[in-house]
Amino acid sequence: MLNIRIEKTQNPKAKPEKGAPLGFGHIFTDHMFVMNYEEGKGWFDPRVVPFENISLSPASMVFHYGQEMFEGLKAYKGEDGQIYLFRPEMNAKRANASNERLCIPEIPEEDFVQAVKAVVDVDRDWVPEEAGTSLYIRPFVIATDNFLGVAPSKTYLFMVILSPSGAYYASGLAPVGIWIEDEYVRAVKGGIGYAKTGGNYAASLAAQVKAHDGGYSQVLWLDGVERKYIEEVGAMNIVFKISGKIVTPALNGSILPGITRNSVLKLCRDWGYEVEERKISVDELVEAAHNGTLEEVFGTGTAAVVSPVGKLRYKDDVFAIGDGGIGELTQKLYDEITGIQWGKKADPYGWRQTV
Numbered sequence: 001m002l003n004i005r006i007e008k009t010q011n012p013k014a015k016p017e018k019g020a021p022l023g024f025g026h027i028f029t030d031h032m033f034v035m036n037y038e039e040g041k042g043w044f045d046p047r048v049v050p051f052e053n054i055s056l057s058p059a060s061m062v063f064h065y066g067q068e069m070f071e072g073l074k075a076y077k078g079e080d081g082q083i084y085l086f087r088p089e090m091n092a093k094r095a096n097a098s099n100e101r102l103c104i105p106e107i108p109e110e111d112f113v114q115a116v117k118a119v120v121d122v123d124r125d126w127v128p129e130e131a132g133t134s135l136y137i138r139p140f141v142i143a144t145d146n147f148l149g150v151a152p153s154k155t156y157l158f159m160v161i162l163s164p165s166g167a168y169y170a171s172g173l174a175p176v177g178i179w180i181e182d183e184y185v186r187a188v189k190g191g192i193g194y195a196k197t198g199g200n201y202a203a204s205l206a207a208q209v210k211a212h213d214g215g216y217s218q219v220l221w222l223d224g225v226e227r228k229y230i231e232e233v234g235a236m237n238i239v240f241k242i243s244g245k246i247v248t249p250a251l252n253g254s255i256l257p258g259i260t261r262n263s264v265l266k267l268c269r270d271w272g273y274e275v276e277e278r279k280i281s282v283d284e285l286v287e288a289a290h291n292g293t294l295e296e297v298f299g300t301g302t303a304a305v306v307s308p309v310g311k312l313r314y315k316d317d318v319f320a321i322g323d324g325g326i327g328e329l330t331q332k333l334y335d336e337i338t339g340i341q342w343g344k345k346a347d348p349y350g351w352r353q354t355v
C-alpha cells in the first residue's frame, strides 16, 4: 500500500463544455500522480499534485537512449454515476513485463493500480459522460539520470496523467482501410516488440506516414525476418474470422500482448468459437480474401475496443472484406465489451473495477 500525499490545485482549469468535441490526447486534467525512484532507496514520495510542467536536465537519459515505458487504459462513467476501470491489474502486469525488458525497476502491481485509482479519484469530475467518451489514463516511467553513458538509469519518475477523450466512433462503428507494410518492420523476436515503449512507436512512424500518404489509416506489420507472417496493427492487435474460425497471430515476442485482444479471445471461446493463436502468412490471408472465406477482420485495442477493417492493401492488390460493412461478430464484441466497461452489462469475469 502506498501512502499517497494529495496536494490539490489552487487554480482548477475550466473543464471542456458538455458536448464539446474532445478529440484524443489534447486536454489534460488538473492533477497527476508522481513517484520517484532511486537505486538503494526504491520507489518513494508517491503523490497526487497539480498537473504542471516538469523540469529535467537536457542530459536526462530518457532523451538520449529512450529508456521509458508507458501504459494506456481508460476510466468510464456509468449511467449510475460510478467510475469504472477495465482490468487495470492487467496493465500493471504488462507494465512490469515492459519494465523488466527495459531494465526499469518493478512497480508492485497493487501500487500501480492504487496510483491510477488515486489520481482518477481526485479528478473524477473530469471523466466525461457523453455516450462513448472516457478519461484516457497514461501511466509512464522515464529514466532521469543526468548521464550520457549507455547503461540503465539509477533514478526514475513514474507518472500518471489523464486526458478526457471523445467517442472513438461518433456515429457507430466505421470500417478502416489497412496498409500491409512490406518494406519497413516494427519489431523482431528478441527485441522490444512485446514491451509498450516509445521506441516501437518511433520505429513505426515512417510506415505510418507512407500508409497515410497512400490513403490508408493504419499499418499492418509483417514479421521482421521474412516479412511473411502477420503481426499487428499500429496500436492494435489484429483478429480474423476465416471460415467461421477466429484466427489471430500468436504472442511470439514481437507482438504487444493487448488486453483487449485477451478479452476478445476469452469472449469468443466462451461463445463457442474455435480460436487459433498461430502464425498466419500474408499469402494465407490474401488467398482467404480471394476465395471468400475471409469473413471478418478487426483490430483490438483500448482506444477503439474493436476497429472493423473494410479494406486491405498488399503490394498492388486491394481487397474488400465481406461487404465492406461491420461484421456481425465485430459488432457483438463491441457491444459486449463496451457494455461491461460502462457498467451496462453483467460482468461475469470480474473485469470491471470501481474507483
Ligand SMILES: *Cc1c(COP(=O)(O)O)cnc(C)c1O
Residues within 6 Å of the ligand: 072, 196, 232, 233, 234, 235, 236, 237, 256, 257, 258, 259, 260, 261, 300, 301, 302, 303
Ligand atoms: C497498446 C497496444 C496495443 C493494444 O493493447 P490494449 O491493451 O488492447 O490496449 C496493441 N499493439 C500495440 C503496439 C500497443 O502499443
